[in-house]
Amino acid sequence: MPELPEVETVRTGLAQLLPNKLVTAVTTDTDKSFPNAPSDVKRFLIGASVTDVRRRAKVLLIDLNTGYTLVTHLKMTGQMVYRSNDDHERFGAGHPNDSLINSLPDRSTRVIIEFEDAKLFFNDQRKFGWIRLIPTIEVENLDFFKKVGPEPLSPEFTVQIFMERLQRRKNTNIKAALLDQTVLAGIGNIYADESLWGAKIHPSTLVKNVPDAKLKLLYTEIQYVLRLAIEKGGSTDKNYVNAEGKKGSYMSFARVFRRENLPCPRCGTTIIKTRVAGRGTHTCPKCQPEL
DNA sequence: CACTTGACCTGTCCGC
DNA sequence: TGCGGACAGGTCAAGT
Structure with a gap:
């Protein structure tokens, strides 16, 4: 992935x-x-x-x-x-x-x-x-x-631009919007789940129903998660290796992804796995309540 | 146009 | 032990 x-x-x-x-x-x-x-x-x-x-x-x-x-x-x-x-x-x-x-x-x-x-x-x-x-x-x-949308780690990618571009998909759920490469570039299933947990947003929340304050938090979390993952050499769930054939270590820092039935690192509630936007989706039911 | 679903593939795992 | 089916998830085409 x-x-x-x-x-x-x-x-x-x-x-x-x-x-x-x-x-x-x-x-x-x-x-x-x-x-x-x-x-x-x-x-x-x-x-x-x-x-x-x-x-x-x-x-x-x-x-x-x-x-x-x-x-x-x-x-x-x-x-x-x-x-x-x-x-x-x-x-x-x-x-x-x-x-x-x-x-x-x-x-x-x-x-x-x-x-x-x-x-x-x-x-x-x-x-x-x-x-x-x-x-x-x-x-x-x-x-x-x-x-394709803007690079999320480029200086041009401001919180205002993030919120504007999300409005193209205001009637769909926030996870589908994050996975849409025309909204912003580079997010897939792992970092969608990780950043939504960070911003305490349930993935199936419609974009138009996510408060602006949460979207601003999400913007920060996306950049934090992507930067941390780059620092750790990416995530190896199964196949991924770098140019030297070595695995990445982000998975050992993941808060929700592939951690179903384990405790949420923030509140201890058991993490659950569901299906949102046609993808396996990991959430903390207490930190990310469904609206 | 906005949005959702299925297809593309192979390997693995789970239940019978 | 073998076997069918579900699942893994990035992107595009086709459908509603």
Whole structure:
């Protein structure tokens, strides 16, 4: 479930590892994972070198010196794991540190981008994710980027803008509004539940019925939770790992997510799991009473 | 247009 | 032990 903090953690890692690396070969498992025509791959990817690694919303952008960008969405189970050839030989058959995933490629590997002295593995158990090679100047014109909302940790994202944009979804529940990427970018199921608990708002409350004071609190909680999660290297519930194949530790700081039947860290009431906006949803019934 | 639901996939877990 | 079904949840298409 890579959300903003997970994708940002991968970006940070790749930004230290990839610049100036020259692509020597690419292999793909399914067209769905990497749909570009072989002729484009040969012209714009093989022989190109990486100039920058960026993130917008939950999308990873690997810029190349050919004027093309590898646009990557990890969706739910995607991983981008870098291994230098030395490390791969040394750790390929498993590593004493069990936070590292095992030898690569494995059965979830969909794309391998090879460099002169390293490989980048795109693994994706459920095949929902993808990598697309797109001209850099056209990236911002992709439908998703034209519609996506502001970055919640950018200075431009003020509490006023947050409250204005929520009004697009005033008749739906607050959790569905937070998950709507056109309202704001980067929130998924984990950080929706965590920030709503922080602001003491029940996820099924209609946006128009949430008092302004609570929305202001929610704005603060979203930024707090996302920043903390980035600091902890993201959340590993099951599949997520960073660019080095290591897990994130936010889950051990989570207050409600995946903590059903455990005590609320604020009041001790037993946390419950329900379904809101079609998603598994975790709340404290005392801190977040339903209206 | 606003909003909800189902589809896309595979692996895991639970009940029979 | 095996087997069917529910569940995991980001995004888009299709439906109301």
